[in-house]
Amino acid sequence: MIKFNNRTNLMEAIEFNYLLNDVKDPNLYRDVYPYDEIPKVTFNHTRVPIRMPDDIFITDTSFRDGQQSRAPYTVDQMVTLYEMLHRLGGPQGKIRQSEFFLYSKKDREAVYRCLELDYEFPEITAWIRANKDDFQLVHEMGLKETGILVSCSDYHIFKKLKMTRKEAFDHYLGIVKQALEVGIIPRCHLEDITRADFYGFVVPFAMALKSLSNESGVPIKVRACDTMGYGVTYPGAALPRSVQGIIFGLNHHAQIPSEQIEWHGHNDFYKAVNNSSNAWLYGASGVNCTMLGIGERTGNTPLEAMVFEYAQLKGTLDGMDPTVITEIASYYEHEIGYKVASNTPFVGKNFNVTRAGIHADGLLKNEEIYNIFDTDKFLNRPTLVSISAHSGLAGIAHWVNSYYQLKEEEAVDKNSALVCRLKRFVDQEFEQGRIGIMSDEELANYVEFLKSNGGVL
Template identity: 30%
Template sequence: MNIYRTYDDLPKIKLPKGQEVSISDSTIRDGAQMPGIVLKAEHKLRIYEFLHQIGIEKLETFAYNERDRNAIKMMFDRGYESPEITGWARAVPSDIDLILDIEDIKETGVLMSVSDAHMLDKMGLPNREAAEEKYLNALQYAVDHGLRTRAHIEDMTRADNSYFVYPLIEKILEIDPDCTIRLCDTIGYGVPFTGVDEPFGIPEMVRYLKEDLKAKNIETHCHDDFGLAVANSIAGYWHGANWSNVTFLGIGERAGNAEMEKLLLFLGRRVEGFDKYNLECLAEFAQFMQKEIGIRIPRNKSVVGSNVFAHESGIHTAGVIKNPFTYEPYPPEIVGGNRVFLIGDSSGIEVLRFKVQDTLKELMGVQLTVEKDDKRLRSIQKDIHKLYDKEKRVSCISDEEIQAYVEKYFLFEPIVEKNMARKVDGIE
């Protein structure tokens, strides 16, 4: 018989391939392309510091302008071993030269767009053969100049993989057997289901890269246009990929990228053997992104939303007060969050009692117990219900309002009654 009453009671699942997996970050590269935001050099440095604190293995960055290069210098000046700072370039020698100019960078991504729409329409190339020649020449140039490489296979989930992309990757691996093959689900068309063939099936593509082409390093780079970016990233790991490229909060173009915080949480809490990442700064990281970068975080956003550990409804709050495991999937401190109990129109007496006791402790410095049938508690509940019954109140009751109710019913009224009793005694 299995009993699940605590977090430690729940079993963890295992990656079926048993490979070591890692995470690379694209927040300051792909994420920086999100419309409406600007990442200054100091922003990139702070993001780098958070990534170091978490334990992310790599990040990639542009090196096109002075702002990019200033940020890179500031990051290297920190002296951290991780995350490794890597470059990113289009498949032209001049771009690769920009990476080579920064001697501390030892690896670069090389953009290789592989769908016909990208090669023929976006880039204006005459045919697939011209694209292949361009990509292989650029890769060879990077390798000849001592760089480790990462082939950014753009739009692979809308490309002719069997007749163009896979043969191209074979030639890439001939030039650099250690090249990381980045499977890019650029418009989010990939699906995480087995049995789905190209160009959509992430499991089948990863399997082919690993088993047929013998790629040593396979990385997913998934966009969230259909809401499957995290699922596709996990599917990549499940079928043999050893890297996933993500952004914090999923920022990026259009619907953004796979969200780092979700992947980290899934690996750390649900999968066996992933204690290497420190998630305690995730809430602080999210607040930085919201305050300094202007990324609006929905209250109900997984992992870092303000409502993740907020409880209001009667059944939920009563359960969490007795045992947080009942309605919280993991303890708040895991991600640097805080548990919050709110009083609203769906709150029951149990959470109100908890808030009143907590407020009394703050006011008086001692822990007091208030019974559920205490008339004063019921009076507060009645007053709150009136606010919502008239349908004029559209927000939760603040802690300041709870304190006012506690002062009114638990502190002031007993004093008034006691003073009145003394006066009556005096008259008698």
């Protein structure tokens, strides 16, 4: 069957017949994943069209995947962070959902307290073991949707589950039907999709889910899980590693609507953010993230990164409040005790700090020269200069203006008497063998000393 696509202005095939390939032996893609060598990126030079959905959004798994790599959050911490997610996502609910465990009394208490806030967004969803009792628990707690683990690579089907593809296929469909029977929207987590036989298992299974969705009228969701971070976005890259190939195949060949497709990435090869953005570009409405990227091994896609990816792709924040990102980072450091690496984009203490004197001179003349955007406006993080042996007069002048919030006519330049006095003080410190940077407190104390001895600010 063919149909005219109003978005592409082309006649396109929309009916496909992919059958489950029930192999006797697992396909482990040893040419791509030899294990005793670095994984290979292969190319078949097949390219698919960019088709970003009209509506794209972020979903959160900080309280599920994000808790699998750290000490569990307290109930109060989860509620506070959930409130922050609500404010960050804005009135349009660009952070659409947040996923919780339900197994412990503490997790359930956190869910109840978050539900009491009565926020439309993020919608609270669950992640459970795939059995009927757990579905009933989701229903009793008043949740509408839950994630279900449906591992799709032969690594998992044969080696972990000890099943054949046909057995796994039937088992998973049975679980999905159980969820539908108790009135729960299933979200099928296609674990390890970047090592799966895409057209031999993934697409036939996704097509079966689409049929169930059509029959039931329930929007069954599909989460494409790059469990090991193998996904790549290179043009012409071959499956199973091609992110665009996976998303296009789910959307076009399996006919899963964009709003029911979600990408879940890990950062093992430093590709989580790029892969998530690529998923948006090629047809997935949702990207699944964690705050600060906290998750198993190298972590998940950082939620704060996707806020700014969204703004860059759409040209607007659509009501999101990125200043909350700074609050989240501060809360993690001061209340939870999580150490954020100082050079982490958007949230690290040094992400918009310069130490080089020549860069500081540029900042002093016009901060746009060395700052990525107005970080004061969007993150409540004005540009800063760390004073070291290489900061120079310009760096010290910028520090004075930033620390004392001196604007326009009040601002000092690198030729001011105060800056020159501070420069001599800094030089003396490093001439005496100092290695580390000068702290704000040290510099401020010296300024107070100068003021008390007739100096001027």
